[in-house]
Amino acid sequence: MTDKDQKVTMTRRRFIRNSSLVAGGAAIGGGLIGALIGTNLDNDGKVKTSHETGHNQQENSEASTRALIYFTDREDFQVLSAATERIFPEDENGPGAIGLGVPYYIDHQLAGNYGNSTREYMQGPFFPGTETQGYQSPLKRNQVFNEGIRMLKETSQKNYNKKFDELDGEQQDEILSQFEQGKVPLRGTDSNVFFSLLRSAVLEGAYSDPVYGGNANMEGWKMKNFPGHQASYLSQIEAKEFKKIKPQSLHVFHK
Amino acid sequence: MAKKLPKVDVVTIGVGWTGGIIAAELAKQGLKVVGLERGASRSTKDFLMVHDEYRYAIRYELMQDTSKETITFRNAPNERALPMRQLGSFLIGEGLGGAGVHWNGQNFRFLPYDFQIRTMTEKKYGKNKIGADYLIQDWGITYDQLEPYFDRFEKTIGVSGEPSPLGGQRSNAYPTPPMKETVITKRFKEASKKLGLHPYHMPSANLSKAYKNPDGEQINACQYCGFCERFGCEYGAKTSPNVTVIPTAEKTGNYELRTHSNVTRILYDGKKATGVRYVDVLTGEEFEQPADMIALTSYVMNNAKLLLTSKIGKPYDPNSGTGVIGKNYCYQILPGSVGFFEKEQFNTFMGAGALGATVDDFNGDNFDHSDVDFIHGGSVSITQTGLRPIQNNPVPPDTPTWGKEFKAKSIHYYNRFLNIGAQGASMPFRRNYMDLDPTYKDAYGEPLLRLTYDFTEQDKNLFKFVGEKSSEIMKEMGADTVVTIKSAEKYNIVPYQTTHNTGGVIMGADPNTSAVNNYLQMWDAENVFVVGASAFPHNSGYNPTGTVGALAYRAAEGMMKYSKQGGSLV
Ligand SMILES: Cc1cc2nc3c(=O)[nH]c(=O)nc-3n(C[C@H](O)[C@H](O)[C@H](O)COP(=O)(O)OP(=O)(O)OC[C@H]3O[C@@H](n4cnc5c(N)ncnc54)[C@H](O)[C@@H]3O)c2cc1C
Numbered sequence A: 001m002t003d004k005d006q007k008v009t010m011t012r013r014r015f016i017r018n019s020s021l022v023a024g025g026a027a028i029g030g031g032l033i034g035a036l037i038g039t040n041l042d043n044d045g046k047v048k049t050s051h052e053t054g055h056n057q058q059e060n061s062e063a064s065t066r067a068l069i070y071f072t073d074r075e076d077f078q079v080l081s082a083a084t085e086r087i088f089p090e091d092e093n094g095p096g097a098i099g100l101g102v103p104y105y106i107d108h109q110l111a112g113n114y115g116n117s118t119r120e121y122m123q124g125p126f127f128p129g130t131e132t133q134g135y136q137s138p139l140k141r142n143q144v145f146n147e148g149i150r151m152l153k154e155t156s157q158k159n160y161n162k163k164f165d166e167l168d169g170e171q172q173d174e175i176l177s178q179f180e181q182g183k184v185p186l187r188g189t190d191s192n193v194f195f196s197l198l199r200s201a202v203l204e205g206a207y208s209d210p211v212y213g214g215n216a217n218m219e220g221w222k223m224k225n226f227p228g229h230q231a232s233y234l235s236q237i238e239a240k241e242f243k244k245i246k247p248q249s250l251h252v253f254h255k
Numbered sequence B: 001m002a003k004k005l006p007k008v009d010v011v012t013i014g015v016g017w018t019g020g021i022i023a024a025e026l027a028k029q030g031l032k033v034v035g036l037e038r039g040a041s042r043s044t045k046d047f048l049m050v051h052d053e054y055r056y057a058i059r060y061e062l063m064q065d066t067s068k069e070t071i072t073f074r075n076a077p078n079e080r081a082l083p084m085r086q087l088g089s090f091l092i093g094e095g096l097g098g099a100g101v102h103w104n105g106q107n108f109r110f111l112p113y114d115f116q117i118r119t120m121t122e123k124k125y126g127k128n129k130i131g132a133d134y135l136i137q138d139w140g141i142t143y144d145q146l147e148p149y150f151d152r153f154e155k156t157i158g159v160s161g162e163p164s165p166l167g168g169q170r171s172n173a174y175p176t177p178p179m180k181e182t183v184i185t186k187r188f189k190e191a192s193k194k195l196g197l198h199p200y201h202m203p204s205a206n207l208s209k210a211y212k213n214p215d216g217e218q219i220n221a222c223q224y225c226g227f228c229e230r231f232g233c234e235y236g237a238k239t240s241p242n243v244t245v246i247p248t249a250e251k252t253g254n255y256e257l258r259t260h261s262n263v264t265r266i267l268y269d270g271k272k273a274t275g276v277r278y279v280d281v282l283t284g285e286e287f288e289q290p291a292d293m294i295a296l297t298s299y300v301m302n303n304a305k306l307l308l309t310s311k312i313g314k315p316y317d318p319n320s321g322t323g324v325i326g327k328n329y330c331y332q333i334l335p336g337s338v339g340f341f342e343k344e345q346f347n348t349f350m351g352a353g354a355l356g357a358t359v360d361d362f363n364g365d366n367f368d369h370s371d372v373d374f375i376h377g378g379s380v381s382i383t384q385t386g387l388r389p390i391q392n393n394p395v396p397p398d399t400p401t402w403g404k405e406f407k408a409k410s411i412h413y414y415n416r417f418l419n420i421g422a423q424g425a426s427m428p429f430r431r432n433y434m435d436l437d438p439t440y441k442d443a444y445g446e447p448l449l450r451l452t453y454d455f456t457e458q459d460k461n462l463f464k465f466v467g468e469k470s471s472e473i474m475k476e477m478g479a480d481t482v483v484t485i486k487s488a489e490k491y492n493i494v495p496y497q498t499t500h501n502t503g504g505v506i507m508g509a510d511p512n513t514s515a516v517n518n519y520l521q522m523w524d525a526e527n528v529f530v531v532g533a534s535a536f537p538h539n540s541g542y543n544p545t546g547t548v549g550a551l552a553y554r555a556a557e558g559m560m561k562y563s564k565q566g567g568s569l570v
């Protein structure tokens, strides 16, 4: 069984588990993207209606934010998606980066303040610096992503003669590890800088408020038993036992 | 040409805790005060959407915009300093209320030992206890002299707490009772008691109950909402300048607040300041604001920078050891331990910025240092500040940092780990200092401040000792795996450590070794008062603001005196 097969099986199993566990079928969030980018995961996704997936009105409007506003070439987005999933894979705890919408989250972030490094000091001169001096590249974050993804593609072609998103998981990990160790030359920055930005962005997308486009259906929070936005814990702070609380997102303010 | 405005009694450069306190005290007594703040206005009603970890805790919405101004950094004088291009090691405040908006509210008083550190260390351990390159010095004021001002600040902010069994004498109880006891604080206290230590509830400016301060300002009761450190409080329950001293100043009718006003110069005639020059950052227009007195209240970094660019006071030279501005920059040493618990889950997602318990047994000179190779120590605390999921992905050592195993473990341990952290004192060292960068400029064409800083032997020895103590407590608390945090070889500007920067414009009794006297009045410019942790000759084993607040009240008293009598106050 290849890694990819495993993922598919897993997703189906998870879907069944979820829909039986959660009243109203609070859903998987992976379907639509799976269909779109084709690497992954859940072929069921294509046929599910919003009713079946438990998507209500608001979640439909969330789904309509699933389009690209930064990436232009869909292949780049597919490579990014595959990389995010290796960093935060689907497992028995719940969805991975793709299922959580993390690639869209990253796309949207790259188009805005984060990607354009609007709050960073970007004046020259630029020198490499020591490790303790931090980021010193003239590239904005979205340019670092461009370079990183370009080299993920190139490295994949060079080493395996295949597209990055078509490699099996272990091969993808092998390449990502080379990036992590700074071994792949990038223009204007280092591959470990790209990798650590990517890793942080994946966690940010998995666990930030769903308003940003990741953490679909608060599944990231549910895995960690994090209740998201709650107005007050005054009546619970002294509790002796662990509290499982149904999460809420910022969205509750707009109902 | 800068447009010249009518003269006022007082200008504060920056409006955080220090600028707010000075404004409230002087405006109440009838002086006309202008507060110049480079950032925007903000208040409790801006925090309705504040439970957003990404926006506030990761992208630092409430903090300094480094595209406009930052610092440069190097570990040693022989390196080239480079810009801190994004916030990292510390999170400098910007906007009305400064860092007082997004602080935790852990409110301590420094120890009696701190204020007389050289005298007391030499008396007990001899002259050679600490090497000649460690520039420790007495503060020119004692704990007892400062006590009434500690008391005043605690009343203004309504601190909820109980006294440290090993702290300085207090004239009054805390204004409000301690915060609630939780499974976590209780466990820490029981374990430390078993080890013969003296735990107490952390003094907190997240209030245990609603409180009206002596100025008539209302502070509400904390809801333990878990979005506190790095966030503003949507309840007005975390005491900030914005819910206390700033409205107090405004009610007098003697206070004028100007936001989006970035001060670039203190105008100085060689003896006194005559006013300040500032830029309206929205229009680019330049103004000159003449004033009888200047309160420099722009935090440690810019307090030093503005004196250096305005050429007030003698810049510190690490080679000759002469000069004072930029001298004795200190930080803090953060030993601690992490405990992983297999069988228990904790409600760590609930909490408040200053909910915790502390022991002072390894702080100051509360233990004998005869056989250790460092002085001072640190407070050791457990806190329950609200662990949020982006920032907290705890995994035991040797776990990969991404992929399947990382995901599974970081989820498993998310509610199954606790952290004991110490705030270790930082001693001044000859080559740790601030000056102006020769190359890089801010958005207004002014040089960036250059920080030269690294950890010392003293730091590393202290780290090891206090770290081991914290692990003993963690073991006693029943953790299955205890990881003692190791000291970094070199100070690194990238990972967040603490916003407890100190020094650069230090206080003392001698103009040759200090920049300000014990009213924080400059020796070289009698109408300039430089207020903040910049005045600390070293950093103690606690959060700074309790002591900053006390010194601000002291400085306000000094400014009032000066407005009547003029001249040097000591
Ligand atoms: C995340 C965090 C948590 C913290 N938690 C604690 C805690 O629990 N306990 C504790 O004791 N301390 C804590 N601190 C530290 C505490 O916030 C500071 O000690 C305190 O707020 C400092 O007050 P200040 O008035 O000296 O400076 P600030 O609050 O920084 O105010 C200075 C103001 O000056 C303005 N300014 C700067 N330069 C200029 C200029 N050129 N022109 C005009 N305006 C200017 C700034 O914009 C700012 O608003 C924390 C800090 C942070 C960041």
Ligand code: SF4
Residues within 6 Å of the ligand: B205, B206, B207, B221, B222, B223, B224, B225, B226, B227, B228, B229, B231, B232, B233, B234, B235, B236, B237, B238, B351, B352, B353
């Ligand atoms: S924990 Fe308390 S003080 Fe802090 S933000 Fe929440 S309600 Fe305010």
